[in-house]
Amino acid sequence: MIFLIQQKKPNRNKTKHNTAMKKILVPTDLSEISLKALDVAADLARNNGAEITLLQVKIFPSASLGTYYSMGVAVPFDTAWKGVLDDAQKELDGLITNPKFLGLKIKAVVEESVENFESTLLKHHADLIVMGSTGATGIKEMFGGSHAESVVRHANCPVLVIKGNQEEYHIQKVLVATDMENTDFMKKAFKWLNMPEIEYHFVYVDTAMRQINYDALKEDMKKVASKLKLKNYHFEIWDGANVEEGILDSAHQIKADLILMYTHGRTGLAHWFKGSIAEDVVNHSDIPIMTLS
Structure with a gap:
């Protein structure tokens, strides 16, 4: 997926970048829409000379722990949780090696948290947040809304929500x-x-x-x-x-x-x-x- 941006003809002597946009934060759960958000962020990073922080937040305890115990292997709780974090990090590290991100500075980060997703996300200071969202309606909207809604409400920087x-x-x-x-x-x-x-x-x-x-x-x-x-x-x-x-x-x-x-x-x-x-x-x-x- 490509985020196509029409630009002025580049200066052949020197490429001018937007100095206001240095860090783009992309939260991900590896869903299709969050991966589209990463592609959009990659195009913006190229156009602005910015770096990307790709962030996955694992809330403790996570349902992912069930993967370890479902295999019938008796492992300590801490060991299982470390396995969840390590697996997530390996997956992110593999994702950013895709050739389409060649030449970009992307840092893959997995963080554990006992707080909610938004609180952990907003501790990262960024010039722009790019995230995917499928929205929220009905009961979900009434009692919590979407992650994107909450980030938009609390963020101190611009938020680009991909739909x-x-x-x-x-x-x-x-x-x-x-x-x-x-x-x-x-x-x-x-x-x-x-x-x-x-x-x-x-x-x-x-x-x-x-x-x-x-x-x-x-x-x-x-x-x-x-x-x-x-x-x-x-x-x-x-x-x-x-x-x-x-x-x-x-x-x-x-x-x-x-x-x-x-x-x-x-x-x-x-x-x-x-x-x-x-x-x-x-x-x-x-x-x-x-x-x-």
Whole structure:
């Protein structure tokens, strides 16, 4: 799988890399979607001169221990657990020797934890987290949500969540969800994307919950575009029953390849009562999403 990025013609004398992106963290459970996330991270690392940390978190005690005891071999508990960690490390080490990662600096790390997955993951300081997600709905969403949702909520760096079952991920159209109140995140995201051929589609969702001055919104958008030095962009005010629905509907309508969003990162009671639109979109979208706080 390839993450195709349209770039400016390279400088033949010197390759310029994005100095803001030095470390990309890729959590994995070796599922198909997490391996796709690694492929995407590899392409981003090449384009930005970044290194990758491939991380697998083993929560103690793990169901993997059953593999040792199911063989009928009596081994001490500590020995069995060490075997689980060693096997996981060997598998990761083998994965990164794939020729498609040639020339990249990838560090394979297996960590044991008695905490949850997200807490261990976020102890690793990174400039970008790239992870796969199949989302969460129904009871799972109500009582815990997806790993990606939790990472988006707590991460202090941008998070790129890979979705869907495409063999190749092309970035040609980016939907930028905006409320015209939080626009600083766009500058950072556009610097990272650094793709002049991209079509940026800015969407403001009108839920009819408050009176909106459409002319004022359009003028605000012009100011944002001027600040970001955008000459070619699209802006649309989209009607939706709620913001999440409006973002997802508009993203499918324009056939977006990526959704770019700001997240408040609410936690505790604030999250319980207000939630986060970005987290809801992460759970329900089948289009890749990048969130920034």
